Amino acid sequence: MFQVAGYKPGTVIDFEIPKKYGLRQTIADTLGIGGIMRGLRTIPVFLSITREMEELCPDVTFLQYVNPMAMNCWAISRASSIKTVGLCHSVQGTAEQLAEDIGIPIDEINYTCAGINHMAFYLHFERNGENLYPQIRKVLDEGAYRIGTGCATRCSIAWAIFVTESSEHFSEYVPWFIKRDRPDLIEEFNIPLDEYIRRCEVQITGWDFMRQKLENPQVDLTAQFKMAMEKAGVPAAQLPEAVHEFEHLNEVERSHEYGSGIIHSIETGQPRVVYGNVANQGLIANLPQGCCVEVPCLVDKNGVQPTKIGSLPPQLAALMRTNVNVQEMVVEAALTGKREFIYYAAMLDPHTAAELSLDQIWQLVDDLIEAHGDWLPKYS
Secondary structure (H helix, E strand, O other): OOOOOHHHHHHHHHHHHHHHOOOOOOOOOOOHHHHHHHHHHHHHHHHHHHHHHHHHOOOOEEEEOOOOHHHHHHHHHHHOOOEEEEOOOHHHHHHHHHHHHHOOOHHHOEEEEEEEOOEEEEEEEEEOOEEOHHHHHHHHHOOOOOOOOOHHHHHHHHHOOOEOOOHHHHOOOOOOOOOOOOHHHHHHOOOOOOHHHHHHHHHHHHHHHHHHHHHOOOOOOHHHHHHHHHHHOOOHHHHHHHHHHHHOOOOOOOOOOOHHHHHHHHHHOOOEEEEEEEEOOOOEOOOOOOOEEEEEEEEEOOEEEEOOOEOOOHHHHHHHHHHHHHHHHHHHHHHHOOOHHHHHHHHHOHHHHHHOOHHHHHHHHHHHHHHHHHHOOOOO
16 A cells, blocks of 8 residues: 555645646546546556566565556556455445445345446345345435435436445546536535545544554543544544544454455465456456456455456446546556557546546646656656
């Protein structure tokens, strides 16, 4: 887990320069112009790591949690012999939210999900053979889903199948929601512009208090922590959960992240199913061969073994390909060192293309490359 160029200057640059062109973002770590630039900063570091792994530990399975997940995994699989799997929490996290919304314990639910990272869909969501989609749709119709009237919910209704990703992420993967001349859409779908900037400030503040508490557990910092979180911009509804986590820092339990479970299964042979981001070697028939897909994987002493899904519903595959196109161009730029592929990636990006002209896109790319300086390799 790492972020090349950090929150400052990397993330700030990715938000502030596009903003000068009227291009607004929410998270900017997976797709969009921010995701493109983060990928270009990140892939060379991964390739440096894998070159060392090929020499020192060629049989190790490389677990990676870094965004842009799909671009990183695709580049590693193309340029390295190291086995890798990209890990996220959106599949299991959203499944837990859906289970809570319909009032059924998650351990009673069986689901199959597939697609690309941050744009995968629940193909089946069942309990004891009963299709639970009618209950999910009832919750959506009543407006009782936790994401509310967000754009992820709107797209799930439009495609008649539920997407894994949250609205703040999903809004910048498609061309329909973030528009400079439609502030009503921002309000209607509750899209938090510059959300990652706010989130970073909150997390940095939280980490500082976490350090203080772990170094001096006898000191009660709860009141100061709560005030700091309020000042940093934590929404009132989320504040009790943040305070609870802070108060229970020393209570260790396994999270729903997959990393530790994968290590346990590989070492002990105990089988488990996780959702991993892996190379599409015939796993999803109607997505490009070799691209990074997110599918269920069996893990045991044989390692991470992806499940063949077959073909996705054609409308879902078509939506995903708009994102895969951008990912492919970024990987091509990173592996060839050719600057032209950065322009192609930005031109093909759904949100960027919906907001800016070709001349603006080219100038924006030039400005971002210049601003990133030595954080990027030199492109010909």
